[in-house]
Amino acid sequence: MMRKSMLVGLIGSNITNSLSPVLHEDAFATAGIAGHYHLMDVNRLKGRQLETLLAAARTAGFAAVNITQPFKEAVIPLLDEVSAGAQQVGAVNTVVIDPSSRLIGHNTDRSGFRRAFEETLGRDAAAGKPVLLLGAGGAGRAVAFALMDVGVERLMIYDTEQARAAALCADLIVKSGITHGAFVADPKSAARTAAGIVNATPIGMLGHAGMPIDDALVRSEQWVADVVYTPLETQFVARARAKGCRAMTGGAMCVHQAADAFQLFTGLVPDVRRMRRVFDEACAGRDAALAAMA
Template sequence: MATSNRVLLGLFGHPISHSAAPAMMEAAGAAVGLDVRYHLIEVAGADEGVIRRILDGVRLIGFAGINVTFPYKQAVIPFLDALDPGAAQVGAVNLVTVRDGRLTGHNTDSTGFLAGLLGTVGEAAKSGPAVLIGAGGAGRAIAWALARAGVPEVRVVDQDPARAASLAAEASGWGSGRFVPDDSVPAAMRGALGVVNASPAGMLPDTSSPVDAALLEAGMWVADAVYHPPVTPLLAAAGAKGCAVMPGRAMSVGQAEDGFRLFTGRTAPPGVIGAAFDAHVR
């Protein structure tokens, strides 16, 4: 929690030059009278030694905390002093707070996605099977949210079948629904009523979609964790088919609102973080 007017925050990941996090956090700080300085810590291919040194720097320099994004949401865990219960269950961290020199990992991707899903898809999420594409850090957080939302069956697909199987086995204990690994997106999509992209597919400069448009049907709901661009190829195809869509904005804004409270102990006024996101991501 911030104890002075100036708050030093950051984001660790790669690639992150497009990130809306600085705009969102600095706008939230200004709205409650805090001087938030948000820095991008962009490092490609960081090994364990580099990750340890970066986190030691965060601990020593005076950061109130940092966000963590692809590809380090799981890699940072061994170098933290503690995990909150939600992050421990998810097995991934997107936010680290610094208190008295101790680093604690949290996961606001999970709560942010859940809030977005309930606000856009609502009860329809409980109506039938959903496909989750991507079983990395973001995929694990979204799996937690899907379990909490009451999705009855989630079919997990990943480029690494072992990772999909591991997540499915763990997540089956997170709620009343079941999680099953699947070999391919086309196979998983048979009879599905929802689909979530938790992979980097469609994030600029990539323009691919993780789902062939022919597999989408009116009446389905489609969510994408990618927010750059605001309308990804997947969401564009889903919208054209008459699907209900949840853009990456919902998850990004939701996790930032939760994150700001963890970093500062303050709540951003309604709409401030969303407006900062919209001004940054066009």
């Protein structure tokens, strides 16, 4: 039986400007559910840790929570069950709390990035081609598997923590039998051969200003993609567009991963086109307000 009311939320750092509440609460209203989406930002909830916030959500009767950086990998040991897909990725961004209060982890970042990529840049942009991935954390892990899903010829992974990039490469081989992934110690040579570059780090997000890679390494014939959507047009995306690159912002991924998460929350398939319209309107308003404050 579908719930008439539902409490869900998001646990993470630096999430004050998240558009998840707008997306999910509109989808709840459209489905006839009295739903509330609550942000739990560890930057503001001083002294609160992931484990205590999960416990509080379970006690308060939450139906589910989304998980974002820096907790997508750290949450796994705290769960009662992890879906096969999330196990393969090695990261969780959605935790459903079942009627017996068990915590079940899923990953909708992988499917969200894949669908966004196919919709925005097209599968052929990566299929059979070398791609450079910046970042091997929770988001990077999901993106890596999504890029494998669309058939990259070679995935080159760079992370400032080299051991993390090497671990992701090893997981790609062990968990999917793929042998054409490699970690790189320096992105310069990889960027020269890459058909496209994906930023899966927080760099460029509000509060994490800067570029994830030297702008001089991005060429006009390449495409770029970013998982960041606060702001929607990151410096990385803006500079690449200025060079003539095809570019994908983090907006489409946000919408598609949210749609998949909503289905896990409710069992209902949301109207993705409506979610995109809601996102675009909310994002434009948010970014205008942020620009006015700058």
